[in-house]
Amino acid sequence: xxxxPTYQQRRAARLDDPSMERLRNPRTRRLxxxxxxxxxxxxxxxxxxxxxMPVWVFVGGMLVLIVALVVNLGGLKxxxxxxxxxxxxxxxxxxxxxxxxxxxxxxxxxxxxxxxxVAVMLLAQSAWWAAPLEVMVIIPVIxxxxxxxxxxxxxxxxxxx
Amino acid sequence: xxxxxxxxxPQFYTRLPVLRAExxxxxxxxxxLAGVHYQTIGYLExxxxxxxLVLALRIAAALGVPLDAVFSLSPFSSMAxxxxxxxxxxx
Numbered sequence: 001x002x003x004x005p006t007y008q009q010r011r012a013a014r015l016d017d018p019s020m021e022r023l024r025n026p027r028t029r030r031l032x033x034x035x036x037x038x039x040x041x042x043x044x045x046x047x048x049x050x051x052x053m054p055v056w057v058f059v060g061g062m063l064v065l066i067v068a069l070v071v072n073l074g075g076l077k078x079x080x081x082x083x084x085x086x087x088x089x090x091x092x093x094x095x096x097x098x099x100x101x102x103x104x105x106x107x108x109x110x111x112x113x114x115x116x117x118v119a120v121m122l123l124a125q126s127a128w129w130a131a132p133l134e135v136m137v138i139i140p141v142i143x144x145x146x147x148x149x150x151x152x153x154x155x156x157x158x159x160x161x
Numbered sequence: 162x163x164x165x166x167x168x169x170x171p172q173f174y175t176r177l178p179v180l181r182a183e184x185x186x187x188x189x190x191x192x193x194l195a196g197v198h199y200q201t202i203g204y205l206e207x208x209x210x211x212x213x214l215v216l217a218l219r220i221a222a223a224l225g226v227p228l229d230a231v232f233s234l235s236p237f238s239s240m241a242x243x244x245x246x247x248x249x250x251x252x
Contacts, residue, residue: 016198091198092196092197092198092201092216093197093201093212093213093216094197094198094200094201094204094210095198095201160209161200
Protein backbone atom coordinates (compact mmCIF):
# COMPACT_ATOMS: atom_id res chain seq x y z
CA UNK A 1 0.00 0.00 0.00
CA UNK A 2 1.37 3.43 -0.96
CA UNK A 3 1.37 5.99 1.82
CA UNK A 4 -0.51 9.17 0.97
CA PRO A 5 1.75 12.22 0.53
CA THR A 6 2.35 14.41 3.55
CA TYR A 7 1.39 18.09 3.65
CA GLN A 8 5.00 19.10 2.93
CA GLN A 9 5.25 16.65 0.03
CA ARG A 10 2.08 18.13 -1.47
CA ARG A 11 3.51 21.65 -1.01
CA ALA A 12 6.77 20.59 -2.65
CA ALA A 13 4.84 19.11 -5.59
CA ARG A 14 2.80 22.31 -5.97
CA LEU A 15 5.90 24.50 -5.93
CA ASP A 16 7.60 22.18 -8.45
CA ASP A 17 4.60 22.31 -10.80
CA PRO A 18 5.88 21.98 -14.41
CA SER A 19 3.25 24.50 -15.59
CA MET A 20 5.26 27.19 -13.73
CA GLU A 21 8.38 26.45 -15.78
CA ARG A 22 8.03 29.77 -17.64
CA LEU A 23 8.77 31.58 -14.35
CA ARG A 24 12.00 29.67 -13.78
CA ASN A 25 14.51 31.85 -15.54
CA PRO A 26 16.70 34.70 -14.23
CA ARG A 27 14.86 37.46 -16.12
CA THR A 28 11.40 36.51 -14.82
CA ARG A 29 12.79 36.08 -11.30
CA ARG A 30 14.29 39.59 -11.44
CA LEU A 31 10.96 40.99 -12.72
CA UNK A 32 9.00 39.25 -9.96
CA UNK A 33 11.48 40.49 -7.32
CA UNK A 34 11.19 44.04 -8.67
CA UNK A 35 7.40 43.70 -8.62
CA UNK A 36 7.50 42.64 -4.99
CA UNK A 37 9.67 45.63 -4.06
CA UNK A 38 7.21 47.90 -5.89
CA UNK A 39 4.31 46.44 -3.89
CA UNK A 40 6.19 47.10 -0.63
CA UNK A 41 6.95 50.68 -1.71
CA UNK A 42 3.28 51.18 -2.68
CA UNK A 43 2.26 49.87 0.74
CA UNK A 44 4.58 52.37 2.44
CA UNK A 45 3.15 55.23 0.33
CA UNK A 46 -0.43 54.16 1.06
CA UNK A 47 0.20 53.97 4.81
CA UNK A 48 2.07 57.28 4.69
CA UNK A 49 -0.82 59.05 2.96
CA UNK A 50 -3.61 57.26 4.86
CA UNK A 51 -4.64 60.44 6.67
CA UNK A 52 -5.34 62.22 3.36
CA MET A 53 -7.89 59.74 2.03
CA PRO A 54 -11.25 58.25 3.06
CA VAL A 55 -11.05 55.03 5.04
CA TRP A 56 -12.65 52.93 2.26
CA VAL A 57 -9.99 54.06 -0.24
CA PHE A 58 -7.24 53.09 2.21
CA VAL A 59 -8.82 49.70 3.00
CA GLY A 60 -9.50 48.99 -0.70
CA GLY A 61 -5.95 50.00 -1.63
CA MET A 62 -4.50 47.76 1.08
CA LEU A 63 -6.62 44.81 -0.09
CA VAL A 64 -5.41 45.27 -3.67
CA LEU A 65 -1.80 45.49 -2.49
CA ILE A 66 -2.15 42.40 -0.28
CA VAL A 67 -3.52 40.41 -3.23
CA ALA A 68 -0.66 41.73 -5.41
CA LEU A 69 1.83 40.74 -2.69
CA VAL A 70 0.41 37.22 -2.39
CA VAL A 71 0.34 36.66 -6.18
CA ASN A 72 3.84 38.09 -6.65
CA LEU A 73 5.35 36.19 -3.74
CA GLY A 74 3.63 32.98 -4.87
CA GLY A 75 5.10 33.41 -8.34
CA LEU A 76 8.55 34.08 -6.91
CA LYS A 77 8.35 30.98 -4.69
CA UNK A 78 7.19 28.85 -7.63
CA UNK A 79 10.12 30.23 -9.64
CA UNK A 80 12.54 28.93 -6.98
CA UNK A 81 10.55 25.68 -6.48
CA UNK A 82 10.24 26.73 -2.83
CA UNK A 83 13.73 25.44 -2.06
CA UNK A 84 14.20 28.21 0.52
CA UNK A 85 11.14 27.40 2.59
CA UNK A 86 10.48 23.67 2.25
CA UNK A 87 11.80 21.43 5.04
CA UNK A 88 14.88 19.26 4.31
CA UNK A 89 12.87 16.02 4.26
CA UNK A 90 11.23 16.96 0.97
CA UNK A 91 14.43 18.27 -0.63
CA UNK A 92 17.26 16.28 -2.13
CA UNK A 93 20.85 16.80 -0.98
CA UNK A 94 21.66 19.49 -3.60
CA UNK A 95 18.49 21.43 -2.79
CA UNK A 96 19.18 21.11 0.93
CA UNK A 97 22.67 22.47 0.32
CA UNK A 98 21.20 25.47 -1.56
CA UNK A 99 18.75 25.99 1.30
CA UNK A 100 21.67 26.14 3.75
CA UNK A 101 23.49 28.70 1.58
CA UNK A 102 20.31 30.77 1.28
CA UNK A 103 19.87 30.85 5.03
CA UNK A 104 23.46 31.90 5.71
CA UNK A 105 23.21 34.72 3.13
CA UNK A 106 19.76 35.72 4.38
CA UNK A 107 21.14 35.91 7.94
CA UNK A 108 23.68 38.51 6.84
CA UNK A 109 21.10 40.54 4.87
CA UNK A 110 18.65 40.28 7.75
CA UNK A 111 21.23 41.61 10.21
CA UNK A 112 21.69 44.69 8.02
CA UNK A 113 17.92 45.22 7.64
CA UNK A 114 17.49 44.88 11.40
CA UNK A 115 20.22 47.43 12.20
CA UNK A 116 18.79 49.89 9.66
CA UNK A 117 15.26 49.41 11.05
CA VAL A 118 16.36 50.05 14.64
CA ALA A 119 18.49 53.04 13.61
CA VAL A 120 15.62 54.64 11.65
CA MET A 121 13.17 53.95 14.50
CA LEU A 122 15.54 55.64 16.97
CA LEU A 123 16.07 58.59 14.63
CA ALA A 124 12.33 58.91 14.08
CA GLN A 125 11.85 59.24 17.83
CA SER A 126 14.60 61.80 18.27
CA ALA A 127 13.70 65.44 18.88
CA TRP A 128 15.18 66.84 15.65
CA TRP A 129 13.14 64.61 13.33
CA ALA A 130 9.86 64.23 15.26
CA ALA A 131 8.55 61.81 12.66
CA PRO A 132 4.78 61.51 12.27
CA LEU A 133 2.95 58.43 13.50
CA GLU A 134 2.71 57.04 9.95
CA VAL A 135 6.49 56.68 9.75
CA MET A 136 6.48 54.71 13.01
CA VAL A 137 3.95 52.33 11.38
CA ILE A 138 5.60 52.13 7.95
CA ILE A 139 9.07 51.18 9.20
CA PRO A 140 8.16 48.05 11.22
CA VAL A 141 5.41 46.91 8.79
CA ILE A 142 7.64 47.11 5.70
CA UNK A 143 10.71 45.74 7.55
CA UNK A 144 8.67 42.79 8.81
CA UNK A 145 7.45 41.94 5.29
CA UNK A 146 10.95 42.41 3.90
CA UNK A 147 12.40 40.12 6.55
CA UNK A 148 9.80 37.44 5.72
CA UNK A 149 10.67 37.59 2.04
CA UNK A 150 14.48 37.89 2.25
CA UNK A 151 15.18 34.13 1.78
CA UNK A 152 12.96 34.13 -1.33
CA UNK A 153 14.74 37.21 -2.73
CA UNK A 154 18.15 35.64 -2.05
CA UNK A 155 17.15 32.35 -3.71
CA UNK A 156 15.59 34.04 -6.73
CA UNK A 157 18.40 36.49 -7.32
CA UNK A 158 21.53 34.60 -6.25
CA UNK A 159 20.98 30.84 -6.54
CA UNK A 160 20.85 28.41 -9.47
CA UNK A 161 17.57 26.65 -8.77
CA UNK B 162 33.97 13.17 -20.06
CA UNK B 163 32.63 15.95 -17.88
CA UNK B 164 34.76 17.20 -15.06
CA UNK B 165 33.64 19.06 -11.99
CA UNK B 166 35.54 22.33 -11.76
CA UNK B 167 35.68 24.41 -8.61
CA UNK B 168 38.30 27.12 -8.16
CA UNK B 169 39.87 25.90 -11.40
CA UNK B 170 40.61 22.49 -9.84
CA PRO B 171 38.88 19.43 -11.32
CA GLN B 172 37.12 17.56 -8.51
CA PHE B 173 35.82 14.48 -10.25
CA TYR B 174 35.00 13.02 -13.64
CA THR B 175 31.74 11.35 -14.57
CA ARG B 176 30.44 9.08 -17.26
CA LEU B 177 26.86 9.57 -16.17
CA PRO B 178 25.52 11.09 -19.45
CA VAL B 179 26.92 8.19 -21.51
CA LEU B 180 25.66 5.47 -19.17
CA ARG B 181 22.22 7.05 -18.94
CA ALA B 182 21.97 7.47 -22.72
CA GLU B 183 23.06 3.85 -23.24
CA UNK B 184 20.17 2.69 -21.09
CA UNK B 185 17.71 5.04 -22.80
CA UNK B 186 16.80 6.53 -19.44
CA UNK B 187 15.47 10.05 -19.06
CA UNK B 188 16.84 12.30 -16.29
CA UNK B 189 13.48 12.04 -14.58
CA UNK B 190 13.57 8.22 -14.58
CA UNK B 191 17.09 8.12 -13.19
CA UNK B 192 16.21 10.81 -10.65
CA UNK B 193 13.26 8.74 -9.41
CA LEU B 194 15.47 5.67 -9.03
CA ALA B 195 18.14 7.65 -7.20
CA GLY B 196 15.64 9.56 -5.06
CA VAL B 197 16.62 13.08 -6.16
CA HIS B 198 15.13 15.92 -8.19
CA TYR B 199 15.65 15.56 -11.95
CA GLN B 200 17.50 18.89 -11.99
CA THR B 201 20.16 17.37 -9.75
CA ILE B 202 20.93 14.73 -12.40
CA GLY B 203 21.47 17.56 -14.88
CA TYR B 204 23.80 19.36 -12.49
CA LEU B 205 25.75 16.12 -11.95
CA GLU B 206 26.03 15.49 -15.69
CA UNK B 207 27.29 19.01 -16.31
CA UNK B 208 29.79 18.63 -13.47
CA UNK B 209 28.21 21.50 -11.54
CA UNK B 210 27.50 19.52 -8.39
CA UNK B 211 29.55 16.98 -6.41
CA UNK B 212 27.34 14.15 -5.12
CA UNK B 213 27.56 12.66 -1.65
CA LEU B 214 28.89 9.10 -1.43
CA VAL B 215 25.37 7.81 -0.77
CA LEU B 216 23.95 9.53 -3.84
CA ALA B 217 26.86 8.34 -6.00
CA LEU B 218 26.25 4.76 -4.81
CA ARG B 219 22.51 5.06 -5.46
CA ILE B 220 23.14 6.32 -9.00
CA ALA B 221 25.63 3.52 -9.70
CA ALA B 222 23.11 0.98 -8.38
CA ALA B 223 20.33 2.48 -10.51
CA LEU B 224 22.55 2.17 -13.58
CA GLY B 225 23.63 -1.35 -12.55
CA VAL B 226 27.36 -0.62 -12.64
CA PRO B 227 30.08 -0.26 -10.01
CA LEU B 228 30.66 3.20 -8.53
CA ASP B 229 34.02 3.62 -10.25
CA ALA B 230 32.35 3.12 -13.65
CA VAL B 231 30.31 6.28 -13.09
CA PHE B 232 32.58 8.59 -11.09
CA SER B 233 36.34 8.86 -10.97
CA LEU B 234 39.01 11.19 -9.65
CA SER B 235 41.01 10.76 -12.85
CA PRO B 236 39.76 11.22 -16.42
CA PHE B 237 38.02 8.23 -18.04
CA SER B 238 39.37 6.92 -21.29
CA SER B 239 36.85 7.31 -24.09
CA MET B 240 34.45 4.50 -24.95
CA ALA B 241 36.14 4.15 -28.36
CA UNK B 242 39.54 3.66 -26.67
CA UNK B 243 38.06 1.02 -24.42
CA UNK B 244 36.35 -0.87 -27.23
CA UNK B 245 39.15 -0.66 -29.79
CA UNK B 246 42.89 -0.80 -29.47
CA UNK B 247 45.13 1.79 -31.11
CA UNK B 248 45.01 0.00 -34.49
CA UNK B 249 41.23 0.21 -34.48
CA UNK B 250 40.78 -3.54 -33.93
CA UNK B 251 38.02 -4.67 -31.57
CA UNK B 252 39.36 -5.68 -28.14
